[in-house]
Amino acid sequence: MSTTTSLQSDAVKLEETMIRQARESFQRLPTLEIVLDRLLLAMVPDLKSYCTVAPEIELQSLDYLPYEDAMEATQAPSLFAIADADNWNSQIACVVEPDLLFSVLEIMLGGRRAQPNEWKPRGLTAIEQKLGRRLAELSLKGLSKCLSDVSPVSFNIASLESNPRSVMLAAPRTATVAVRLHMAFEDRSGHMTFILPYGNLDEVSAKLAQPFLGGRSPTDSNARKDMNTQISSTTVTITGVLQEMKIPLRDVLEWQPGQVIDLGMTVDTPVVGMVNAQPMFQAAFGQRSNGALALRVIQSLLPQETEEEIADDVSPD
Template sequence: MSGVQDDEEAMAAAWGDALAAGQPESPDGAVADAARELNQAEIDSLLGFDDGPGVADERSGIQRIISSGLVSYERLPMLEIVFDRLVRIMSTSLRNFTSDNVEVSIDGIVSLRFGDYLNSVPLPAMLAVFKADRWDNYGLLVVDSALIYSVVDVLLGGRRGTAAMRIEGRPYTTIERTLVERLIHVVLADLTAAFEPLSPVTFEFERLEVNPRFAAISRLGNATVLAKLRVDMEDRGGRIDLLLPYATLEPVRELLLQQFMGEKFGRDRIWETHLAEELRHTQVTLDVVLDEQTLPLSGVTGLRPGDRIALGAAPGAPVRLRCGEVALFEGQLGRRGNNLAVRIERELSRSQEEG
């Protein structure tokens, strides 16, 4: 009995030595490191949070699985063109608004969940909720604190070359909210103009919030498109985040899927004008139908020169004008000089033509 216990203790000691030495297999072939605990680096790699050099753009693990459920904005190529147009329009309108040298650029366009963005909003900030009138849905415009103080400083006559003074630990004043609201109205007007060639829509300002919880315009798990705009006013400036849920863009999804567009989004005015002018000069042949009869084939083959076919139309009965097989007009037959003439009385609709 004691010999059996000695053998078991010896086997347990051998297994312990194998685990300590990093041997891959135990005496019976089982994997020895099955009970080994993962360290923090391995856990981060599994979850996809490895921020080491050279892997910034590579995602793995659970994070990659979650992100695969989102729709990438690159599937809507026309949306990027709209945002580029927005940047050009904003650069001009903000120069007129601030009477200063303003440059607007796009820092990036990403797709993410609405809840993830609300949790990452840098506070303090102002969140403007706006409505897309014809699309019957909402969007979000976020102005960070750096741009808020810069706009207030510029509009109130602050000196150039000095950074805007930022006061921590206090809410925004009524003057600051009013000035930022004017800025938001300018941006929304530019956004309306950017979408105008694609689809007529009006973005209307609804309310201004400072707490992200009160700016919930969509469910937390819904996918959204985030455009990060950078506004530079010499040594001052900040950032504007434009957030559009995919539900808001759904009415124009087919238009946003288009790959290539011109200045007029695919319409060629020169070709349209040329085609219209050529159609007006096109010659067509019109046939005046006095009467129609159905005859047997034997009666048609039995016709000889000099035979007469009696028409069923009474004198003064209306006649039809046809172009091929399509009846176009109805009129009266008459004479003008030595020629027969037809005076058009009315135009035939499709239902009348079939009747």
Template structure:
């Protein structure tokens, strides 16, 4: 083989080796440059199913994030109470402002207390109220448009013009006083809304303008947030009512009802019918003439024909029992040659026995 042929063979061999190395390197660089799509990212994080439908089961990190939240739908009676509050508040605010007022519910949702405080739009007024019967607190937030609308309408602002909003200054004493009167109307109506299930009074405690000073619960606690929209012709604003679940705990059993009847689920007709039937029930009364304590050996030794002497004479006090329950006390005697008992005292209230 000539030197030229040897050089050509070596060049071909070197080119083949270089091609063999370049192909794996190109493949590795292509794999490294590939970007994961959304489905692969969701699979790595534990989100399965498409998120657009909104009905996919929560898994992975999403389940961990939402595991501590409580849905207000577990207390269905709250929605009925807030509907009742809207009706009562609409009438009260019309009398309070002498204007055409419409109140509606924007939303009812569960939220962590800390997340809500961080989302309060400022400037605003935060009213802290106490529930004496439940020994806990609640929060009412009045946003800035609502504050200026109330001040404008109560101080004789011209109808048909929007309330003027002035930024960059603290609220005046007159504005705070008028908002406190508005809060008083709302708290009274809130107590009336809860009246069918329980007697409760909501007492105004203080008014704050800084959310940090209105901490009535732990930041991680769940609360029920109700947003009310108040429209007064071309003016209005929002009232937000925040009730921690700890505040509602004393009436949780009542709020678990699915619907509200005339007496919140109680059937008065059935109760009356049952009471009437109980009054016609036949019962037997036993007259206890005497009670004696005897040794077990004496009881075992009793035989037919033995006599037990009773320490009861005519006129002696005896008790009348219905089963094991003592009902009356009377005097033992005879009437027309037959043993009889004259009742002299009632030992139990008959109404309690029927109930």
């Protein structure tokens, strides 16, 4: 009898779990995920300008869950910057956690060489709130830039809160994205969380839910320019391939020192320049005035799209 009761209880729990998971199975937003990847790069210049230290930012977690669960998962007490999302008729929250707030505060006030102190929960002073508000403004500015290609929007901070229970952006079961970032400033680090309820934003949610089909944005161009700057001094080995031909192995095994191999080339036959086994250009084989052998590039073998991207990246603003 007890075994039957236990099995029935387990069955009920299983059904409840399946129903709850079905209700909380929210639609993923692939385009938003791409936007957030770009955000990691877009935030660095503004934060470096403000904090004098370039942070290393990584996406720690991205969760789709009900609004009430997203708020319960945030660390308390934290600084909740409630921002009005113009053009969306909605609000989002940028949560500056204490570890990030006090890491930046110590860096900006000259405590970079001091040993980091463990923060004890307490109320935030006016200066600390002002600093946290500025961090949130810079981060929301970067998010607005990254979203501009999908749905132009501007975020304006309306209020600051320290208790997540005082923040009501949406109904408790509204579909929400919680994005937690980890920021490292040399030997100090901290966290920031974006709370974006999308369950009430039909038009914007539809755009963000579309599969990402590629494309470029101003953020991508800036990232390419930064990468080109970093690798501009890198050296590569160029291999000149005179000719390729197929020869039976039995003929190769019979080769003797001094034997001449006819490559079937003429003076006008182009040489292929290769980098890491990738054909890069065709060149004419010749000799410089000082007697050194040389190659003169006569045709690029890069795909047309690649050439256009490189031209865009190196063109002056």
